[in-house]
Amino acid sequence: MAVLTEPREKVERHLVNLNKARQDNQLFSLKELMELPNYPQNPRQISTFYAESVSVVDFLTSIRGPQEFMMFLQDGMRYGYEKSMQRHFNIASYTELESRWSAHVNGEQTRVAGAEAGHLMSGGAELRESMNGISWRALRPYTPRR
Numbered sequence: 001m002a003v004l005t006e007p008r009e010k011v012e013r014h015l016v017n018l019n020k021a022r023q024d025n026q027l028f029s030l031k032e033l034m035e036l037p038n039y040p041q042n043p044r045q046i047s048t049f050y051a052e053s054v055s056v057v058d059f060l061t062s063i064r065g066p067q068e069f070m071m072f073l074q075d076g077m078r079y080g081y082e083k084s085m086q087r088h089f090n091i092a093s094y095t096e097l098e099s100r101w102s103a104h105v106n107g108e109q110t111r112v113a114g115a116e117a118g119h120l121m122s123g124g125a126e127l128r129e130s131m132n133g134i135s136w137r138a139l140r141p142y143t144p145r146r
Contacts, residue, residue: 011054018051018105027052030101031094034081059104063089 021027026048028036033052040049061069068088076084085091091100 014047014051014054016051017047018055021048021051022105029094030056030098031082034076034094055105056101059101060089062104 018027026045028045028048033049033056036049040046057069060072072081072084072088075087082094085094085097091097
């Protein structure tokens with residue numbers, strides 16, 4: 001999430017990595033991405049992890065804004081991200097998220113290819129504002145039971 005507050009050039013680099021990972025069929029499933037307990041163990045997956053994470057955060061914040069995204073994260077850490085997606089974004093499952101996110105990415109690739117990537121950072125200032133006052137130590141990641 002914090003990557004979206006970075007300069008646009010850095011975000012665009014992540015999106016270039018996203019396109020490459022898609023072409024190479026290296027993307028995580030969104031369920032896997034959202035339930036990772038830590039960073040990927042394989043160093044070659046780190047750029048894909050960041051690229052895909054940036055894109056998913058951009059997509060979710062485009063639906064209901066950064067403040068709702070923050071509430072989604074907090075509830076996700078408590079109750080699980082799939083339940084939190086249902087509550088905050090009216091997305092019923094990881095399968096639905098995958099489908100809607102893919103359509104969003106396809107639209108973004110077209111727009112980025114047209115050199116009009118301006119909106120990617122449109123929520124950056126608002127996202128920084130919504131992050132103020134959050135005690136990150138109080139947030140604990142959700143670990144699914146196996």
